[in-house]
Amino acid sequence: MKTGEIAQTTTRDDLAEEGPSFMKKVKSFFIEMALLSAFMWKFFKELFKRPFEFNEIARQCYIIGCRTLPLVGITGFIMGLVLTIQSRPTLAEFGAESWLPAMVAVSIIREIGPVITALICAGKVGSGIGAELASMKVTEQIDAMQVSGRRPFKYLAVTRMIATTLMVPLLVVFSDTISLLGSFFGCNLKGDISVHLFFSQVFEKLDFMDIMPAFIKTIFFGFGIGLIACYKGFNSDKGTEGVGRSANSAVVIGSLLVFLIDMIAVQLTSLFS
Amino acid sequence: MKKEPGKKITLGVFVIAGILLFISSIYFVGQKQHMFSTTFRLRSSFKDVSGLQVGNNVRFSGINFGTIESITLISDTSARVDMMLDEGVRKFIHKGATASIGSEGLMGNKIVIVTPGPPGGKEVQNNDVLESSNPINMDDIFKKLKVTADNAASITTNLSDIMENIHSGKGTVGKLFMDTSFADNMNQTLINLRQGTGGFKQNMDAAKHSFLLRGFLKDKKKDKDKDKR
Numbered sequence: 355m356k357t358g359e360i361a362q363t364t365t366r367d368d369l370a371e372e373g374p375s376f377m378k379k380v381k382s383f384f385i386e387m388a389l390l391s392a393f394m395w396k397f398f399k400e401l402f403k404r405p406f407e408f409n410e411i412a413r414q415c416y417i418i419g420c421r422t423l424p425l426v427g428i429t430g431f432i433m434g435l436v437l438t439i440q441s442r443p444t445l446a447e448f449g450a451e452s453w454l455p456a457m458v459a460v461s462i463i464r465e466i467g468p469v470i471t472a473l474i475c476a477g478k479v480g481s482g483i484g485a486e487l488a489s490m491k492v493t494e495q496i497d498a499m500q501v502s503g504r505r506p507f508k509y510l511a512v513t514r515m516i517a518t519t520l521m522v523p524l525l526v527v528f529s530d531t532i533s534l535l536g537s538f539f540g541c542n543l544k545g546d547i548s549v550h551l552f553f554s555q556v557f558e559k560l561d562f563m564d565i566m567p568a569f570i571k572t573i574f575f576g577f578g579i580g581l582i583a584c585y586k587g588f589n590s591d592k593g594t595e596g597v598g599r600s601a602n603s604a605v606v607i608g609s610l611l612v613f614l615i616d617m618i619a620v621q622l623t624s625l626f627s
Numbered sequence: 628m629k630k631e632p633g634k635k636i637t638l639g640v641f642v643i644a645g646i647l648l649f650i651s652s653i654y655f656v657g658q659k660q661h662m663f664s665t666t667f668r669l670r671s672s673f674k675d676v677s678g679l680q681v682g683n684n685v686r687f688s689g690i691n692f693g694t695i696e697s698i699t700l701i702s703d704t705s706a707r708v709d710m711m712l713d714e715g716v717r718k719f720i721h722k723g724a725t726a727s728i729g730s731e732g733l734m735g736n737k738i739v740i741v742t743p744g745p746p747g748g749k750e751v752q753n754n755d756v757l758e759s760s761n762p763i764n765m766d767d768i769f770k771k772l773k774v775t776a777d778n779a780a781s782i783t784t785n786l787s788d789i790m791e792n793i794h795s796g797k798g799t800v801g802k803l804f805m806d807t808s809f810a811d812n813m814n815q816t817l818i819n820l821r822q823g824t825g826g827f828k829q830n831m832d833a834a835k836h837s838f839l840l841r842g843f844l845k846d847k848k849k850d851k852d853k854d855k856r
Contacts, residue, residue, distance in 0.1 A: 416638045423641065524645035531648050557655045561682065565652060 393585045397515055400508045407513050414517035418479050422525060425478060426471050430529035433470060434462060434536025442544065451545065455552050456559035458537045464564050467530040469616055472575035475522050476608035480583040483514050484604030487587020488597040496588070511588060515580035522576030523569060563627050571619035578611040660694055665714040668696065669741070671726040671757040672705045679728055679737040685710045686729075687741045692716040695739065710739060721748035726757040 438458050445451050487510060490496050499506040538552045583604040590600040657663050660682070673679075676698060685693035693712035701707045708726075724744030731738055741757065751757075792798055796805035803809065834840055 412635065412638060415642075416634050420634075420637050420641050524642065527645045527649045527652075553655075557652075557659050560652075560656050560659075562653075562656060562660075565656060569649070 389589065390581070390585055393511075393588070394581055396507060397512055397581070400505075400512050401516075403508065405508070407509055410509060410513040411516050414514050415521055417482075418475075418514075418517045419521035419524060422475060422478055422521075423528060426474055426525050426529045427532045429470060429474055430467065430532040431536040431539075433466060433529075434458065434533030434538075435540040437461060437466070437533075438537045438540030439543065442540075452555070454541060455537065455547070455555040458540075459534060459556040460559060460564060462533045462537070463530050463560065464568050465616075467533055468526050468568050468572050468575065469612065471526045471529040472522060472572065472579065472612040473609055475518070475525065475576070476579050476612055477605050479518060480579050480604040480608040481601045483518075483580070483583035484586045485597055485601035487511070487514075487584060488590030488600035491588060491590045492592055492594065492596055507588075511584040514584055515577065518580030518583075519573060519576040522579065523572040526569070526572040526575075563623070567619060567623040571615060574615045574619070575612050578615055579608045582608045582611055661692075661711060661713055666693065666711045667714055667717055667753045669710045669712055669720075669726070669751060669755055669757055670707060671710070671739070671759045672701065672707050673728060673759050674705055674761050676706050676708060677728050677737055679708065679739065683736055683738055684731075685712055685739045685741060687712070687716055687720065687743070691738075708739065710741075712741075718750050719743055720751045721745060722751060722755075723748055724751060724757050725760050727760040 438454060441457060442451065442454060445454055445457070487496075490510070496506045496510070499509070534553075534556060538547070538549065541547045541552060586600040586604040586607070590596040654663070679695060679698060681695050681697060683695045684691040685695065687693075693710050693716075696709040696711045699707045699709075710726075712720075720741060721744035725742045727740050727742075729738050729740045730736070744751075793801045793804055796802060835844060
């Protein structure tokens with residue numbers, strides 16, 4: 355049924371509520387899902403085909419990893435420090451201040467570190483990739499690459515998605531470490547604890563079931579951020595407005611995807627633990 | 628990137644540092660769980676493991692030297708606990724050592740505490756079975772506390788009845804404290820007693836001056852003076 359036909363048979367209220375626009379949204383959602391799946395499938399097909407573009411992967415890794423590290427590091431340090439300062443009074447009420455390093459470490463490594471770092475990456479990296487690819491799309495650079503025999507999908511999308519998949523887990527490792535240093539600093543603001551005792555208490559309560567699921571889910575976070583950003587960039591509308599929209603939706607959908615993956619990861623972890 | 632070796636070096640350092648940090652965290656966690664050291668196994672059976680879990684610590688002389696490897700229910704009254712202990716501690720654990728289940732604190736995890744056993748004995752071997760002493764169950768403590776509380780309640784009820792009887796003047800103690808006529812009688816008795824002793828003193832003074840007793844009293848005084856000398 356065409357949109358015009360539906361509009362003729364429905365009232366204005368229906369149109370305002372859930373008329374054709376609602377149906378259109380549902381339809382477009384499923385179309386987007388199908389296109390995204392096709393995009394992902396194309397990535398896996400292209401992944402093992404030559405040329406492997408190692409130099410471009412390394413360049414993207416540098417941009418995504420090294421250039422994001424200062425932002426992730428500062429955020430991580432503040433995160434650890436604030437979490438420690440905020441948790442101290444509650445633990446002090448129970449006389450359990452000695453549990454502070456272990457509690458903060460488990461919170462950071464299991465949940466807060468990966469999620470906050472992934473959200474920062476979704477914001478900084480996702481918007482960057484989305485805007486860059488979208489501007490290449492609207493200025494027809496991608497078409498030009500296609501015409502000149504260079505495979506744009508392989509060169510632009512696959513390399514970036516590999517780079518995000520590899521770099522986000524490493525950024526999370528750095529973020530967690532710097533957060534623990536922030537927590538150590540926080541512990542020493544109102545107390546006195548040596549580095550050795552702090553890290554001894556941290557590793558005393560940590561388990562492989564804290565570290566491994568958290569690390570594995572960051573790989574999916576990175577892949578998800580790269581996938582959404584590249585997809586949005588490659589499917590940008592014509593015009594400069596489309597560039598902004600692609601960058602914006604890459605961040606929004608990327609952040610949402612991080613939470614969705616996190617929810618699934620937590621469910622799976624609780625099943626196996 | 629081809630013409631920028633500085634960026635490649637930075638990326639290399641970044642990747643290597645990240646991987647090293649990750650591997651070192653794995654190593655430290657594994658080391659705490661004695662995964663990278665030589666270990667030996669000890670076993671023990673308990674009637675009640677009191678919430679002990681796989682991975683909990685095994686403590687010897689207050690130091691964590693191992694972890695719980697597995698807990699298996701072997702019959703309706705006992706569970707077997709397999710422990711992995713650091714090889715270095717074996718020489719200090721002798722045959723006849725015991726294992727008991729304790730707690731890391733009031734709210735802490737359960738642990739197995741291994742005692743060294745009689746001195747001079749042979750050291751334990753791999754897969755040896757330790758005697759177990761069953762843990763103090765919190766439920767038992769609460770049961771005993773309930774009995775004590777019930778007894779205390781019964782005692783306070785009886786005490787309350789007694790106090791009520793005293794207050795209303797019932798019984799000997801009640802009359803003693805609350806009956807005013809009893810106090811008046813006692814007072815009168817004391818007055819009579821005082822009058823009686825006054826009269827008796829006068830009689831004795833009169834007797835001292837009587838010729839019948841004068842000689843006896845003089846002899847008694849002389850004896851007293853002799854003793855003094």
